[in-house]
Amino acid sequence: xxxxxxxxxxxxxxxxxxxxxxxxxxxxxxxxxxxxxxxxxxxxxxxxxxxxxxxxxxxxxxxxxxxxxxxxxxxxxxxxxxxxxxxxxxxxxxxxxxxxxxxxxxxxxxxxxxxxxxxxxxxxxxxxxxxxxxxxxxxxxxxxxxxxxxxxxxxxxxxxxxxxxxxxxxxxxxxxxxxxxxxxxxxxxxxxxxxxxxxxxxxxxxxxxxxxxxxxxxxxxxxxxxxxxxxxxxxxxxxxxxxxxxxxxxxxxxxxxxxxxxxxxxxxxxxxxxxxxxxxxxxxxxxxxxxxxxxxxxxxxxxxxxxxxxxxxxxxxxxxxxxxxxxxxxxxxxxxxxxxxxxxxxxxxxxxxxxxxxxxxxxxxxxxxxxxxxxxxxxxxxxxxxxxxxxxxxxxxxxxxxxxxxxxxxxxxxxxxxxxxxxxxxxxxxxxxxxxxxxxxxxxxxxxxxxxxxxxxxxxxxxxxxxxxxxxxxxxxxxxxxxxxxxxxxxxxxxxxxxxxxxxxxxxxxxxxxx
Amino acid sequence: xxxxxxxxxxxxxxxxxxxxxxxxxxxxxxxxxxxxxxxxxxxxxxxxxxxxxxxxxxxxxxxxxxxxxxxxxxxxxxxxxxxxxxxxxxxxxxxxxxxxxxxxxxxxxxxxxxxxxxxxxxxxxxxxxxxxxxxxxxxxxxxxxxxxxxxxxxxxxxxxxxxxxxxxxxxxxxxxxxxxxxxxxxxxxxxxxxxxxxxxxxxx
Ligand SMILES: Nc1nc2c(ncn2[C@@H]2O[C@H](COP(=O)(O)OP(=O)(O)O)[C@@H](O)[C@H]2O)c(=O)[nH]1
Ligand SMILES: [Mg+2]
Ligand SMILES: [Zn+2]
Numbered sequence: 201x202x203x204x205x206x207x208x209x210x211x212x213x214x215x216x217x218x219x220x221x222x223x224x225x226x227x228x229x230x231x232x233x234x235x236x237x238x239x240x241x242x243x244x245x246x247x248x249x250x251x252x253x254x255x256x257x258x259x260x261x262x263x264x265x266x267x268x269x270x271x272x273x274x275x276x277x278x279x280x281x282x283x284x285x286x287x288x289x290x291x292x293x294x295x296x297x298x299x300x301x302x303x304x305x306x307x308x309x310x311x312x313x314x315x316x317x318x319x320x321x322x323x324x325x326x327x328x329x330x331x332x333x334x335x336x337x338x339x340x341x342x343x344x345x346x347x348x349x350x351x352x353x354x355x356x357x358x359x360x361x362x363x364x365x366x367x368x369x370x371x372x373x374x375x376x377x378x379x380x381x382x383x384x385x386x387x388x389x390x391x392x393x394x395x396x397x398x399x400x401x402x403x404x405x406x407x408x409x410x411x412x413x414x415x416x417x418x419x420x421x422x423x424x425x426x427x428x429x430x431x432x433x434x435x436x437x438x439x440x441x442x443x444x445x446x447x448x449x450x451x452x453x454x455x456x457x458x459x460x461x462x463x464x465x466x467x468x469x470x471x472x473x474x475x476x477x478x479x480x481x482x483x484x485x486x487x488x489x490x491x492x493x494x495x496x497x498x499x500x501x502x503x504x505x506x507x508x509x510x511x512x513x514x515x516x517x518x519x520x521x522x523x524x525x526x527x528x529x530x531x532x533x534x535x536x537x538x539x540x541x542x543x544x545x546x547x548x549x550x551x552x553x554x555x556x557x558x559x560x561x562x563x564x565x566x567x568x569x570x571x572x573x574x575x576x577x578x579x580x581x582x583x584x585x586x587x588x589x590x591x592x593x594x595x596x597x598x599x600x601x602x603x604x605x606x607x608x609x610x611x612x613x614x615x616x617x618x619x620x621x622x623x624x625x626x627x628x629x630x631x632x633x634x635x636x637x638x639x640x641x642x643x644x645x646x647x648x649x650x651x652x653x654x655x656x657x658x659x660x661x662x663x664x665x666x667x668x669x670x671x672x673x674x675x676x677x678x679x680x681x682x683x684x685x686x687x688x689x690x691x692x693x694x695x696x697x698x699x700x701x702x703x704x705x706x707x708x709x710x711x712x713x714x715x
Numbered sequence: 716x717x718x719x720x721x722x723x724x725x726x727x728x729x730x731x732x733x734x735x736x737x738x739x740x741x742x743x744x745x746x747x748x749x750x751x752x753x754x755x756x757x758x759x760x761x762x763x764x765x766x767x768x769x770x771x772x773x774x775x776x777x778x779x780x781x782x783x784x785x786x787x788x789x790x791x792x793x794x795x796x797x798x799x800x801x802x803x804x805x806x807x808x809x810x811x812x813x814x815x816x817x818x819x820x821x822x823x824x825x826x827x828x829x830x831x832x833x834x835x836x837x838x839x840x841x842x843x844x845x846x847x848x849x850x851x852x853x854x855x856x857x858x859x860x861x862x863x864x865x866x867x868x869x870x871x872x873x874x875x876x877x878x879x880x881x882x883x884x885x886x887x888x889x890x891x892x893x894x895x896x897x898x899x900x901x902x903x904x905x906x907x908x909x910x911x912x913x914x915x916x917x918x919x
Contacts, residue, residue: 571760578788
């Protein structure tokens with residue numbers, strides 16, 4: 201884990217930049233000095249081991265679970281029910297295992313069927329030749345740390361815990377999932393589309409089985425399917441997120457650059473009805489940005505979707521507060537585009553692709569989460585295709601802004617567009633410069649106020665110093681005016697023992713009475 | 716934060732200000748509001764349960780951004796939709812041209828999406844026949860040609876609005892039933908899957 205972070209000097213040895221494996225490509229600190237190809241190979245090895253560890257754990261959990269099950273039910277099982285699966289009281293219908301047993305069979309039957317998938321819409325060319333290494337931008341896949349494997353352990357435990365409630369079918373589900381993950385790990389050479397197809401087939405089959413098991417209760421099916429997705433995808437995540445067989449990574453970089461190049465786009469050009477001067481609105485905007493950035497940190501497609509939904513809800517409140525009326529579809533999309541431009545979320549394309557490929561489709565296609573996700577896809581597509589017309593600008597204006605020769609007049613309320621790298625020849629209207637000037641003004645105001653304060657403090661100090669002198673002088677004056685005269689003492693002091701004893705009457709003597 | 720389960724996706728399509736948002740608003744909240752839509756929570760996505768016979772079908776109604784600048788993106792919106800309500804304004808012939816365009820798009824890209832052709836603002840043409848620009852029979856002929864249902868609605872009076880959405884829900888229910896019986900007899904599983912989850916639109 202020796203990361204070379206001390207690459208600060210101006211002189212960088214060329215060899216420092218190259219892949220440590222010596223393959224000739226450039227390396228990257230994020231990949232521990234390797235190029236992306238060597239990093240992947242290295243990483244596959246470690247991952248393989250982790251998968252094995254996970255299996256061991258899953259097996260162990262499974263055994264424990266079965267033992268627990270046997271001991272809790274074995275005691276109260278009637279002798280005649282020893283042969284069939286023990287049927288717990290109060291949980292009817294759990295013996296209907298028929299559908300599950302044909303699972304594999306059906307799966308293979310369906311395998312031959314041609315499937316066209318939605319994600320093709322987003323990736324007209326999802327397979328490309330092995331790509332050149334890129335030296336910037338990409339965040340590494342989450343490191344193979346103990347922490348990550350702890351997470352998957354936890355997911356396994358939660359999954360087993362959840363399935364316990366389903367009794368025997370739960371075990372069957374667990375087994376199917378494990379077998380599936382096992383099969384998938386032997387298919388890592390498949391293209392992204394095929395991987396997606398495998399996962400989608402699995403979801404579909406599982407949902408069909410569950411549907412007949414729960415006798416058509418879609419609610420229950422969806423509940424189980426959510427857990428299945430969570431379990432499977434937290435395990436497959438590393439191998440299927442932004443896979444090498446696609447150009448996802450390239451697209452991520454392109455989108456990132458594109459958003460940077462569009463730093464000059466203002467909220468007015470997009471006709472967004474969000475007024476960030478209102479503190480509540482700007483708070484919502486910040487939350488929305490945080491949410492959209494957080495997508496990349498989640499592994500399970502549904503968790504990623506949740507981030508998008510949360511982001512969207514924050515946008516809706518921002519619009520509602522600004523307009524003092526509910527947001528419509530007309531307000532929402534431009535606002536979301538604005539948020540995407542402002543956030544420049546990491547690996548946006550990879551995340552969209554990953555969700556499209558591996559999310560449980562019933563969530564993605566119809567429900568509310570799906571609506572927001574679709575809007576995010578639109579926002580990404582809009583940004584990609586954005587031209588002069590889409591912003592109501594003349595082509596010349598658009599060109600000048602894109603090349604950095606000019607900048608739209610800047611209104612001080614819109615600040616901090618993501619801008620990186622110096623744009624040559626920027627006019628002072630550049631938002632960042634304007635912000636800088638504004639800050640300078642504030643600073644000079646502050647410094648003059650500080651000077652005033654300093655002066656006041658000094659005069660206070662002088663006052664404090666002169667005060668005792670004044671007091672002393674006054675005391676002196678008074679002392680001079682009324683000098684101290686010590687007069688001879690005339691009064692007698694009763695308590696003094698030996699003064700003026702003679703003037704006193706003789707002490708009383710006790711009188712003695714006889715009788 | 717579990718969102719409501721939705722059975723079918725229904726998209727609203729049509730030129731800007733033909734009355735898509737008003738139609739949803741009228742149907743879901745039983746009202747028509749001129750100008751700002753006060754008191755709504757936000758009218759971009761609505762999940763609306765509808766009673767169909769013994770069953771309850773929940774439609775997820777997707778309103779779309781009207782501005783033409785987002786038109787290029789609308790294919791992303793309607794993918795996977797089971798129904799599309801293509802709106803045109805009875806008093807604006809250009810909106811009918813746009814409707815024709817949407818229909819063609821849907822026919823090319825979403826073969827499993829049922830089309831409902833909807834002439835809006837019927838109250839206006841009833842008040843003044845001279846402002847009608849789209850003849851009822853012309854639209855009806857077009858609907859028949861493309862195998863679509865045809866409605867003329869008014870969000871202001873509520874005329875025909877419930878019927879339209881009720882029809883959407885009923886049609887969905889009967890097609891869903893067809894798929895189910897198909898599955899029971901072991902026929903054409905692939906098609907069900909194709910239609911429901913997978914749709915293609917890569918002839919971009
Ligand atoms: N008279 C009348 N006006 C309508 C009707 N439907 C919509 N409008 C008006 O048409 C305008 C555009 O409606 P809107 O629903 O926002 O259209 P959208 O852009 O398609 O969502 C609004 O001013 C509505 O009040 C209707 O049925 N009758
Ligand atoms: Mg609208
Ligand atoms: Zn290398």
